[in-house]
Amino acid sequence: MILKSIRLKNFRKFKDSFIEFPDGVTGVIGLNGVGKSTLFEAIAWTLYGPVAARTSTEQIKREGAAPSDPCRVELDFIFDDDAYHVVREISGKNLSASGSATVNGKQVVNGAEVLSKFIQKKLGMDWKSFYTSIFAKQKELNTLSSMNPSERRQLILRMLGINAIDEIISQIRSDLKEKKNLIETLSGMLVDEQGNNRILRFQQEIERQQQRLKERSFRIEEQQRHHQKIQQELLKIKKDSET
Numbered sequence: 001m002i003l004k005s006i007r008l009k010n011f012r013k014f015k016d017s018f019i020e021f022p023d024g025v026t027g028v029i030g031l032n033g034v035g036k037s038t039l040f041e042a043i044a045w046t047l048y049g050p051v052a053a054r055t056s057t058e059q060i061k062r063e064g065a066a067p068s069d070p071c072r073v074e075l076d077f078i079f080d081d082d083a084y085h086v087v088r089e090i091s092g093k094n095l096s097a098s099g100s101a102t103v104n105g106k107q108v109v110n111g112a113e114v115l116s117k118f119i120q121k122k123l124g125m126d127w128k129s130f131y132t133s134i135f136a137k138q139k140e141l142n143t144l145s146s147m148n149p150s151e152r153r154q155l156i157l158r159m160l161g162i163n164a165i166d167e168i169i170s171q172i173r174s175d176l177k178e179k180k181n182l183i184e185t186l187s188g189m190l191v192d193e194q195g196n197n198r199i200l201r202f203q204q205e206i207e208r209q210q211q212r213l214k215e216r217s218f219r220i221e222e223q224q225r226h227h228q229k230i231q232q233e234l235l236k237i238k239k240d241s242e243t
Contacts, residue, residue, distance in 0.1 A: 001123070003043070004076040004083075010062040010069050011045075012038045025233050046073040046088045048127035049097070049116040057095050067093055079122065086119070088112065124219075172213055179206050 003021045008014035013035050028036050044052035045060070053060055061071040070091035077084050088099040099115035101108055109118045120126055182202065 002078040004078060006039070006043065006046075006076070007072075007074040008039075008042055009072040010065040011042050011071055011073055012060065012062060014038070014042070015062060015065075025236055042073050043075060044127055044130060046075045046086055047116075047119045047123070048130065049088065049099070049112060051116075052127040052131070057090060057097075061090065061095065071095075086115070088115065124223075172209075172216070176206065176209055176213065179209070 002023075003026075005018065005020045007016075007018045009016050019039070028039060030036050041052070041054055050057050050060075065071070070089050072087065072089040072091075075084075075086045077086075082103050083105070085102045086099070087101075088097070090097050097112035099112040100110050101115055101118060109115045123130065179202065
């Protein structure tokens with residue numbers, strides 16, 4: 001994903017702000033409380049809805065905004081060479097939610113809930129994975145420089161959520177090993193026609209599980225390559241901020 005621009009109207013402390021992101025790595029720098037984290041939250045909220053907000057929907061709208069003023073965020077970005085324009089809004093006394101998305105100028109989604117599902121399917125990640133992929137606490141970045149390579153790797157894996165993926169892979173492999181052992185045991189015990197049929201079913205199940213593991217491993221490898229690229233950008237931002 002390449003961010004192009006964002007417009008915020010009555011989102012938290014932003015009354016009406018427009019930010020255009022230049023090409024390349026962009027650093028968001030400022031004093032505490034100026035809205036750096038809020039900017040990232042606005043991006044996540046626009047894409048995924050209220051589940052990605054740090055507070056309730058009532059607290060998202062800017063304090064002091066009139067009841068008739070909508071809270072609205074418009075986000076433009078490039079993904080897989082397609083231009084996306086995503087809009088999410090809450091309005092009225094009941095803070096009714098609405099959302100839409102256009103791809104290459106053509107509207108593809110209209111509705112807050114369907115927008116969230118559409119984005120999750122297109123990006124291939126939920127809001128939690130999105131947060132860990134783009135957002136790192138300043139304290140964690142400062143700690144990277146003082147760690148040895150092994151410690152640095154573990155922290156980055158935790159920041160990106162890869163450690164949880166590794167645990168899932170290990171569990172899948174363990175389950176497959178147990179099933180293989182079961183087949184070997186049954187092969188020695190069951191020699192009649194019924195037993196052979198059971199063995200065949202187990203073998204077919206193993207093959208299905210192995211195929212699923214290969215597919216998931218391929219997707220995870222793609223995600224890890226993406227995370228490694230993000231890691232390099234994070235370290236570059238850290239280095240640039242120290243100069």
